Amino acid sequence: MAILTLILGRLAKAVITLLAIVILNFFLIHAAPGDPAAVLAGETGAADEIYIQQLRERFGLDQPLHVQLGKYVWGVLHLDLGFSYRQQMPVLDLILDRLPATLLLTMTAFGVSLLLGVILGLAAAARVGKWTDSMITGMALLFYATPLYWVALMSVLLFSVQLEWLPAFGYETVGADYTGIQMVLDRLKHLVLPALTLGLFFMAVYLRMTRASLLEVSQMDFVKTARAKGLSENIIRRRHILRNALLPVVTLAGLQAGQLVGGAVLTETVFAWPGIGRLMFDSLAARDYNTLLGVFLVSAAMVIFFNIVTDIVYRLIDPRIGAGAAS
Amino acid sequence: MKKLLTASVLTIAAACTAQAQQQGGRLDIVVQPEPPSLMLGLVNNGPTQLVAGDIYESLLRYDTDLNPQPSLAQSWEVSEDGLTYTFTLQEGVLWHDGESFTADDVVFSADVFLRETNPRLRVSLEYVDTITALDDHTVEFKLREPFGPFLGVFEAGTMPMVPKHIYEGTNYSENPANNTPIGTGPFKFEEWVKGSYIHLVKNEDYYLDGQPYLDEVYYRVVPDAASRAVAFENGEVDVLPGGSVENWDVPRLTEMEGVCSTGEGWEYFAPHALAWLNNREGPTASQEFRQAIMYAQDREFVRDVIWNGFGTVATGPISSKTNFYTDEVTQYDYDPEKARELIEASGYDGETVRILPLPYGETWQRWAEAMKQNLDEVGVNTEIVATDVAGWNQRLADWDFDIAYTYLYQYGDPALGVSRNYLASNIAKGSQWNNVEGYENPALDEKWAEAAVAVGADARQAIYTDIQKEIVEDVPVAWLLEIEFPTIYRCEIKDLVTTAIGVNDGLRDAYIEE
Numbered sequence: 017m018a019i020l021t022l023i024l025g026r027l028a029k030a031v032i033t034l035l036a037i038v039i040l041n042f043f044l045i046h047a048a049p050g051d052p053a054a055v056l057a058g059e060t061g062a063a064d065e066i067y068i069q070q071l072r073e074r075f076g077l078d079q080p081l082h083v084q085l086g087k088y089v090w091g092v093l094h095l096d097l098g099f100s101y102r103q104q105m106p107v108l109d110l111i112l113d114r115l116p117a118t119l120l121l122t123m124t125a126f127g128v129s130l131l132l133g134v135i136l137g138l139a140a141a142a143r144v145g146k147w148t149d150s151m152i153t154g155m156a157l158l159f160y161a162t163p164l165y166w167v168a169l170m171s172v173l174l175f176s177v178q179l180e181w182l183p184a185f186g187y188e189t190v191g192a193d194y195t196g197i198q199m200v201l202d203r204l205k206h207l208v209l210p211a212l213t214l215g216l217f218f219m220a221v222y223l224r225m226t227r228a229s230l231l232e233v234s235q236m237d238f239v240k241t242a243r244a245k246g247l248s249e250n251i252i253r254r255r256h257i258l259r260n261a262l263l264p265v266v267t268l269a270g271l272q273a274g275q276l277v278g279g280a281v282l283t284e285t286v287f288a289w290p291g292i293g294r295l296m297f298d299s300l301a302a303r304d305y306n307t308l309l310g311v312f313l314v315s316a317a318m319v320i321f322f323n324i325v326t327d328i329v330y331r332l333i334d335p336r337i338g339a340g341a342a343s
Numbered sequence: 344m345k346k347l348l349t350a351s352v353l354t355i356a357a358a359c360t361a362q363a364q365q366q367g368g369r370l371d372i373v374v375q376p377e378p379p380s381l382m383l384g385l386v387n388n389g390p391t392q393l394v395a396g397d398i399y400e401s402l403l404r405y406d407t408d409l410n411p412q413p414s415l416a417q418s419w420e421v422s423e424d425g426l427t428y429t430f431t432l433q434e435g436v437l438w439h440d441g442e443s444f445t446a447d448d449v450v451f452s453a454d455v456f457l458r459e460t461n462p463r464l465r466v467s468l469e470y471v472d473t474i475t476a477l478d479d480h481t482v483e484f485k486l487r488e489p490f491g492p493f494l495g496v497f498e499a500g501t502m503p504m505v506p507k508h509i510y511e512g513t514n515y516s517e518n519p520a521n522n523t524p525i526g527t528g529p530f531k532f533e534e535w536v537k538g539s540y541i542h543l544v545k546n547e548d549y550y551l552d553g554q555p556y557l558d559e560v561y562y563r564v565v566p567d568a569a570s571r572a573v574a575f576e577n578g579e580v581d582v583l584p585g586g587s588v589e590n591w592d593v594p595r596l597t598e599m600e601g602v603c604s605t606g607e608g609w610e611y612f613a614p615h616a617l618a619w620l621n622n623r624e625g626p627t628a629s630q631e632f633r634q635a636i637m638y639a640q641d642r643e644f645v646r647d648v649i650w651n652g653f654g655t656v657a658t659g660p661i662s663s664k665t666n667f668y669t670d671e672v673t674q675y676d677y678d679p680e681k682a683r684e685l686i687e688a689s690g691y692d693g694e695t696v697r698i699l700p701l702p703y704g705e706t707w708q709r710w711a712e713a714m715k716q717n718l719d720e721v722g723v724n725t726e727i728v729a730t731d732v733a734g735w736n737q738r739l740a741d742w743d744f745d746i747a748y749t750y751l752y753q754y755g756d757p758a759l760g761v762s763r764n765y766l767a768s769n770i771a772k773g774s775q776w777n778n779v780e781g782y783e784n785p786a787l788d789e790k791w792a793e794a795a796v797a798v799g800a801d802a803r804q805a806i807y808t809d810i811q812k813e814i815v816e817d818v819p820v821a822w823l824l825e826i827e828f829p830t831i832y833r834c835e836i837k838d839l840v841t842t843a844i845g846v847n848d849g850l851r852d853a854y855i856e857e
Contacts (some may be wrong), residue, residue, distance in 0.1 A: 051732025056379070058736045058775060065771050067462040103537065104521065113537060173575055184573045190540050190561055191369065288565045290538025298376065298566075303733045333372065336366045 019328060026327070029319045038092055038309065038314045045305055051077060052101060075101055075305075088309065097313070098306035101206050102299065107310040111292065115277070115314070117187055118284070118291030122276040124207055125215035130214075130269055133222025134262075140223065141230040152223065160220040168286045169215040175209060182208050185288035210287040214280055218272050222265055229261040236260075259333055266333065270326030274319035278311065338343045351594030367558050368855040370580040370836065372846070373571050374562040375543070381532065381541070382521040383503040384452070384510075385460050390848075392500045393584060394541055394562045397849045398439075399526035402449070402503060405843040409609050409666060410493050412842070415504060415527065416446070416482075425798050432480040436550045438506050438833035439525045439532070446476035450493075451507035455816040460515060467496045467759065489798050492756030498611060498844060501754070523664060529555035529851035531722055539564060549851070551636050555856035568704065572596060581836060584846045585609060585828025586660075590651045590706050593708055596831055603834040606653070606827045608845020613662035613753040613760075614828065616654075616820040618714070618746050623781040625745050626691050626723075633818040635685035636746070637675035639721045640714060644677075646824055649709050653829060657822040659815045660761050665753045666800075667807035672815040682721040695724045699739075699747035702732050707748060714746070747779075750826055755843070757807055758795035765819060782819035 053071035072078045075296055076087070091098055097107035111300040140152040158166075176184040183189070187206050194202050233239065234257050242252050281293035346516040380386045383395040402416035411419070416430040437442040454474040457464050470490040471661065475483050486493065496502055504527060509520045527550075533590050541562040545555055563580055565571045572592045574580045576599070585608070588596065589789055596606045620627040620636065627633055661668045699834045700711035715725045730738060738744050754760035763769050766788055769777040787810060794806035830846055832839055838852040 048733070050731075050735075052733075052738040054736040054740055055733045056771075058732070064462045064465075064777070065773050068774055071824075102379050105537075110537070119537075169569065172570075177573060177576060180577075184577055185565060185570050186539065186579075190371070190563065191542070191559070197733075204758055211773060276481065285566045286570055288539070288563075288567070290536070290564075294538060294566060297409070 019331065022331075023091065023118060023324060026324045028322075030317075031077075032323070033320060034313065034316055035089070038089060038313060039085065041309055041312045045303075045308055045318060048303065049326075050303050052305060053077060055085075055302050056101065071101075088306075092313065097310040100299070100304055100307040102302040102304040103307065107180075107306050109111060110295065110307060111314055113311050114290060114292045114295050117289060117292060118277060120187075120203075121207065121210055121214065121283070121291060122280055124211040125218070125280075126269075126272060126276060128211060129215035129217075129219035130222055130271075132287040134226050134265065136219075137223040137226025137230065140227045141234075144227075144231060144302055153227065156220040156223045158220075159216040160224070162216075164213060164217060164282055167216060168209070168283060171209050171213060172286075183223060184209075185286075189287055210283050210289055213287075214283045221268060224263050225268060226261065229264050230257060233257050233261045262333060263330065265327060266329055270322055273322040273325070275315075276322070277318045278315035336340075363854060364553075364556050364837075364854045366553075366854075367555050368556075369559045369561065370557055370582060370617050370850065370853070370855075371561045371563055371580040373580050373584065373587045375565065375587060377538065377564045378541075380521055381524045381535070382505075383500065383524075383526075384456055384505040384758075385516060385521065387463075387500050387503075388460065391644075392844075392847045394543070395503070395526075396499050396528070396844075396847045397526060397530035397560065397851075398488055398524050398528045398532055398544055399499055399503035399505070400849065401497050401499040401502045402432075402446050403494070404848060405495070405498060405611055405755065406841075407607050407843050408842055409495070409610055411497070412514075414497075414499075415449075416497070418716045419494075421494070425457045426486045428484040428486070428493065429477075430482045430484075432482065433550050434480060436527050437548050438508075438527055439546065440506075440509075440644050442505070442506065443515055444506075444527050444834045445479045448504055448507045449482045450474050450476050451511060452504045453502060456505050456510060457502060458484075458513065461501070463754075464496060464501050464792065466763075467493070467501075488796050490758070491795055491797060491803050492758045495755040495759060497753075499849070500844070500847065507692055528561055528849050530557075530849070533559075551851065555851045557850060562849060568592075575831065577618065581833050582839065582846065583831040585830050588831075590649070590653065593653070593829060597829070601834050602831060604829040604831045605840050606829050606843070608830055608840035608847075609828055610664050611755045611843035613664040613755075614750045614826040615622060615657060615660075615662050615753060616748070616823040616826050617657070618748050618823060619739070619744065619780045620700050620781075620820055621742065621745050621780060622819055622820070623742065626689065626694055626696055627745050628818060629689040629691075631685045631689035632691060633821070634675070635682040635689065635723075636718070636821050637818055638678045638685065639675045639682035639723075640717045640821070640823070642823060645710060645713055649706060649713060650824065650826070653827040655825040655827070657820055657825050660765065660820075661757050661807065661809045661811060662753050662825050665755060665757070665760075667757055667794075668803050669811050671808065679721050686722060691723070693724055695726050697728050698728040699730065699735060699744045701748040701750070702735050707762065711748060736775055739779050740773050742772065742779070742781065744796055746821070748823075751776075751777075755768065758791075761792040762795070765814065780820050782817070784814075784817065784819075787813060 052075055053068050056071055057068045078082060100107050100110055103110055136152050142151045143149045172184050175182045183206050189202050239256050241250060242256050277292055280291060281297050284291045284293040296311040344462050356756050374390050376390055378394055381391060381395045383391060383399045400415050402414060404412045406412055406416045415433055417433045419430045432446060438444055458468055470486050470488060471484055471487045472487045477483055498655055506525050509525060510518060529546050529549050531546050533544045534542040543560045545558050549555060565574055572588045574582050575596055587665040596602060622628055644657060646654050655663060658670055659672050698711050698715055701707040711727050715727055718725045739747055751764060752760050764778055765782050766778060767783040770781055772775055790806055790810050794803050797803045797806060830840055835856045837854055837856050841852050842848045
């Protein structure tokens with residue numbers, strides 16, 4: 017019941033926050049130099065003023081800014097995100113088209129990095145000071161410090177150009193028309209490199225966080241108390257150390273999860289992954305206002321959604337948090 | 344007798360090649376950036392034309408010497424006074440939905456649809472008085488006054504034929520058929536997975552027997568230049584159209600086994616790189632200063648190092664690849680000493696000169712840096728202004744620059760693609776494809792106009808030679824390089840580039856040799 021109240025309260029706040037974000041983004045985007053009519057006209061390689069004026073009218077750019085904003089917000093309230101003139105499609109369709117690809121990529125990266133990070137962190141903490149620990153933390157440091165695009169380029173050079181094990185880009189073999197298990201395998205093969213590229217950095221972060229946090233918590237007074245009470249080492253690890261040590265990891269995971277939609281621009285570009293990050297990037301270059309606003313809106317909604325999820329997970333791991341919030 | 348002989352030799356040669364052409368196969372071609380739409384009548388940027396050039400056709404094509412060739416028109420006649428153009432259309436041409444293509448479609452496309460939607464054609468159509476269908480297969484264009492380059496506007500990107508039965512009386516830009524383009528071309532639209540690829544399949548009912556040879560074409564969207572190079576190396580794509588990869592990757596790729604490249608297929612566009620110089624204000628308003636910019640630049644270094652040897656140093660406004668070029672003009676060879684003298688003479692006071700690079704990739708960035716260095720060496724204070732494409736457009740449209748890089752297409756004739764950049768009547772804020780530099784020279788304006796309507800190539804050449812001599816003295820813009828964009832492809836692909844617009848012209852003649 018308490019959780020339900022929490023969720024409802026947060027949802028109400030979320031709607032207001034989203035509305036504020038829409039309005040703020042609207043003004044930010046319109047403040048950038050360059051307008052979509054000029055870009056589209058530029059792309060044609062020839063344009064006169066009549067043509068640009070026609071485009072402006074089509075986009076509604078000839079109207080005062082507050083009228084444009086009003087129309088946009090009114091549309092958003094009716095789940096109409098407008099029309100993309102660069103892509104010649106309704107923005108909502110465009111986003112729904114691209115969202116699955118991005119979610120597949122980022123959730124895979126998220127899941128793998130969280131799982132591997134925590135497991136390796138646990139392993140390193142269990143053997144602290146030994147060579148396994150040094151090896152794992154050394155690896156983590158490497159992934160932590162290496163820029164994403166370099167990892168991407170090197171993995172393409174190694175696994176796809178040299179070894180020819182994995183495809184270099186795309187999300188499926190174009191024109192192969194696979195079905196069933198073959199299709200799944202084909203998609204998985206395409207998923208490996210981008211997901212690793214995207215996940216390695218966060219894996220390193222989770223790993224270091226888990227390890228450090230475990231070591232810190234295991235020195236705390238309540239753990240000593242538990243030992244003094246004569247609890248078994250197993251119970252102490254699970255109930256006392258791990259629960260408390262995982263809280264900072266959950267915080268970070270919540271942050272990463274919030275970026276699931278908007279955070280993969282670079283990876284999607286290098287691997288030609290037809291997702292929403294690339295859509296955002298292309299739309300920015302073309303000043304495709306409606307699409308940009310749409311992507312921002314969806315990303316913001318995701319961030320808020322995962323914040324709520326994180327809060328719930330917090331309460332499940334550590335009931336004291338909920339009690340504190342209620343009082 | 345001699346005439347007969349050549350004719351029969353030609354027939355035999357044609358028959359031989361016809362036998363060698365194999366049916367079937369698939370091509371994967373890079374397209375970048377993703378086209379906004381495939382409706383060539385509404386959008387005619389490069390990527391759209393690359394893909395939609397397979398779907399839509401026009402009345403003529405142009406060989407690499409810019410001579411008109413039959414396409415949807417099998418023959419044409421020009422009256423002696425240069426006022427009446429009569430086209431006889433191919434018989435048995437069908438739209439992709441099965442309807443017949445007739446003269447009515449030509450009239451609708453040129454006189455109704457494109458007049459509204461294509462700003463570039465609209466300018467040429469000002470010379471046209473009437474467009475009439477004489478019968479189902481004959482169309483007559485009557486001009487108000489002779490217009491020299493008129494036979495040059497029937498290229499698919501400029502005047503694509505659009506189906507009257509689908510578009511007549513509709514709101515063109517919102518017609519749902521735009522998403523499933525219907526043309527007469529050798530390939531039909533099959534599927535477009537946004538962000539990934541566009542799939543075209545062979546048009547089984549194409550009017551040329553046995554053509555096209557290929558079964559299907561995939562246009563692959565790969566946003567990153569390095570990834571495009573890898574895709575070609577890996578064999579995932581077979582053709583890299585000009586400009587798909589950064590120049591420094593070109594030698595590496597063309598040295599691979601079984602890889603060919605050609606610089607042909609750009610003659611119609613003849614991309615001419617230049618730097619707009621702001622003629623209105625600042626140091627660049629002085630003619631001496633502008634001449635100094637020409638002398639200060641080591642353009643051969645740029646061609647050899649930054650463009651990896653591709654391209655030709657430009658001598659003036661008209662490309663040597665197109666008609667009516669002359670090299671009898673002042674040559675601005677690299678001469679820093681002369682540049683310094685001219686800068687001194689111009690009364691330059693050390694003001695910072697803003698250079699706006701073209702935001703189209705690394706090569707252009709490096710080029711702006713080279714210019715900066717060259718100008719710094721002769722004592723000009725420069726600053727490179729970083730922008731993205733939209734910001735660049737905006738600054739040019741607002742005339743907010745000192746020196747700005749661009750490249751312009753010449754469209755086969757000075758009257759179509761060159762004069763627009765220098766006519767005072769073309770000065771208009773808000774558009775970046777006109778006289779952006781703000782050059783005003785009434786005497787030359789008259790000559791440009793005279794050359795456009797002069798009858799006969801010799802008469803036109805004489806005027807254009809005159810214009811080039813004069814304008815090169817004025818340096819309203821800095822002419823830099825005739826750019827070459829090599830098309831890179833696997834050698835077993837034959838007849839990929841056969842016309843002056845290359846891969847953009849549709850793949851009706853291309854085939855794969857086993």
